Amino acid sequence: IVNGSNDSQKPRDKLLGGLLTADFDEDSCLSRYQSSLYRKPSPYKPSEYLVSKLRSYEKLHKRCGPGTNAYKEATKNLGHDGQNYANKSVGECRYIVWVAVYGLGNRILTLASVFLYALLTERVVLVDQRKDISDLFCEPFPATSWLLPLDFPLMGQIDSYNKEYSRCYGTMLKNQTINVTSVPRHLYLHILHDSRDEDKMFFCQKDQTLIDQVPWLIVKANVYFIPSLWFNPTFQTELIKIFPQKETVFYHLARYLFHPTNQVWGMVTRSYDAYLSRADETLGIQVRVFSRRAGYFQHVMNQIVACTQREKLLPELTTQGSQVTTNTTKIPNLKAVLVTSLYPEYSDNLKKMYWERPTSTGDIVQVYQPSGERFQQTDKKLHDQKALAEMYLLSLTDKIVTSARSTFGYVAHSLGGLKPWLLYQPTRGKTPNPPCARAISMEPCFLTPPTHGCEAKKRIGSAKIVPFVRHCEDLWHDGLKLF
Numbered sequence: 254i255v256n257g258s259n260d261s262q263k264p265r266d267k268l269l270g271g272l273l274t275a276d277f278d279e280d281s282c283l284s285r286y287q288s289s290l291y292r293k294p295s296p297y298k299p300s301e302y303l304v305s306k307l308r309s310y311e312k313l314h315k316r317c318g319p320g321t322n323a324y325k326e327a328t329k330n331l332g333h334d335g336q337n338y339a340n341k342s343v344g345e346c347r348y349i350v351w352v353a354v355y356g357l358g359n360r361i362l363t364l365a366s367v368f369l370y371a372l373l374t375e376r377v378v379l380v381d382q383r384k385d386i387s388d389l390f391c392e393p394f395p396a397t398s399w400l401l402p403l404d405f406p407l408m409g410q411i412d413s414y415n416k417e418y419s420r421c422y423g424t425m426l427k428n429q430t431i432n433v434t435s436v437p438r439h440l441y442l443h444i445l446h447d448s449r450d451e452d453k454m455f456f457c458q459k460d461q462t463l464i465d466q467v468p469w470l471i472v473k474a475n476v477y478f479i480p481s482l483w484f485n486p487t488f489q490t491e492l493i494k495i496f497p498q499k500e501t502v503f504y505h506l507a508r509y510l511f512h513p514t515n516q517v518w519g520m521v522t523r524s525y526d527a528y529l530s531r532a533d534e535t536l537g538i539q540v541r542v543f544s545r546r547a548g549y550f551q552h553v554m555n556q557i558v559a560c561t562q563r564e565k566l567l568p569e570l571t572t573q574g575s576q577v578t579t580n581t582t583k584i585p586n587l588k589a590v591l592v593t594s595l596y597p598e599y600s601d602n603l604k605k606m607y608w609e610r611p612t613s614t615g616d617i618v619q620v621y622q623p624s625g626e627r628f629q630q631t632d633k634k635l636h637d638q639k640a641l642a643e644m645y646l647l648s649l650t651d652k653i654v655t656s657a658r659s660t661f662g663y664v665a666h667s668l669g670g671l672k673p674w675l676l677y678q679p680t681r682g683k684t685p686n687p688p689c690a691r692a693i694s695m696e697p698c699f700l701t702p703p704t705h706g707c708e709a710k711k712r713i714g715s716a717k718i719v720p721f722v723r724h725c726e727d728l729w730h731d732g733l734k735l736f
């Protein structure tokens with residue numbers, strides 16, 4: 254058995270090349286050490302430097318995390334108004350708070366981004382737990398917690414933070430209300446699709462000299478901003494050491510951080526064992542429809558068929574009535590197709606196609622879609638758990654087709670270490686031609702990057718600043734991704 258959950262099989266490389274610590278109790282989070290049973294051996298090993306950074310981060314988090322004296326000191330008087338400057342003693346630890354906004358794919362990409370920024374700047378990441386994060390993921394750091402305590406002094410204000418907020422970094426920069434002599438104790442970073450360059454460029458060297466002195470950063474983000482961190486030369490030197498293989502950034506970070514809870518893992522393994530484990534080959538197809546009136550569209554269905562047949566991901570069908578000659582020596586291949594979508598019609602149609610007519614190769618095609626939730630219901634526990642289970646299942650397939658611009662799809666293929674075939678976004682209700690393209694790397698796309706690099710030479714587009722970022726295949730001359 255190559256993969257599969259055969260109990261007699263010892264977990265291979267259960268610590269993922271040293272990425273994971275052995276310090277956790279296995280039963281409380283089965284996915285952490287069992288995931289290797291469901292995957293082929295990884296061709297991508299984490300660098301020793303990444304492993305050592307993670308072990309030092311775990312120590313830092315334990316020293317500064319909730320319940321410690323350092324945390325108490327850092328939060329003392331934080332909520333009080335007045336001259337709340339950082340020049341007073343605030344303890345030895347600095348923090349970055351991740352606030353849960355937008356869909357689950359967005360959340361996973363931004364949490365990974367915030368974590369990498371924290372690794373680079375020696376901050377402690379704490380996550381807003383008021384949404385269902387603890388129903389989705391296990392604790393990633395041993396003997397401490399990544400959950401921001403509910404009595405965090407700024408908790409009552411966080412939801413109202415936006416670009417207009419007086420402690421929003423981009424706004425302060427625009428209004429020139431921030432300088433080294435008046436460093437606030439907390440700053441809000443607005444890293445959303447509607448951010449200004451002032452917000453997006455917080456990581457540049459000149460910004461960092463100031464931001465580094467701020468004990469508390471609160472972040473709302475919905476974009477994967479990791480590709481832009483390479484614009485800062487100090488970070489770049491470090492990043493090259495941490496990730497010698499540049500397209501593996503999200504892949505390693507996600508396998509380190511995101512371990513589905515036992516409830517979600519049960520959904521993953523039950524689907525896997527029932528529908529994927531016995532197949533000779535598996536194909537994932539993620540269908541996300543972004544048009545205003547979303548649902549089932551014939552042109553999207555046609556696009557899925559055109560892409561999978563053109564790229565030889567699925568066999569063609571023979572004309573009605575024709576019979577494939579039975580070759581007794583050839584055992585037919587079983588191809589399992591895992592479809593995920595809010596709409597069940599795409600997989601229903603695919604299933605019908607392969608039932609009504611034989612394949613030209615004689616191969617057998619089995620189609621399975623775990624859920625069809627119809628509409629997005631973010632923050633509903635079971636809905637989000639299904640979404641996570643499906644992203645994870647997609648990441649276990651051999652090959653994958655995903656939808657342009659979808660962070661749900663980005664998480665699925667990057668976590669799986671897969672270069673996807675990207676279905677272009679249809680315009681004016683037409684099937685795009687070509688229907689899809691193979692991605693150059695498995696990294697997620699930063700959909701709304703800054704327009705230029707840190708040195709403000711605005712004529713140099715952001716895709717030309719460092720040699721290992723490019724525009725994304727699924728956006729026309731836009732977006733940024735590592736390869």
Ligand code: GDP
Nearest residue numbers: 356357358359593594595629639640659660661
């Ligand atoms: P994006 O909008 O495609 O970038 O992905 P997000 O994950 O950020 O937001 C979409 C949300 O819609 C998901 O988190 C789910 O709640 C829901 N959703 C979209 N597609 C699917 C799907 O294929 N399966 C499930 N279970 N939920 C989906």
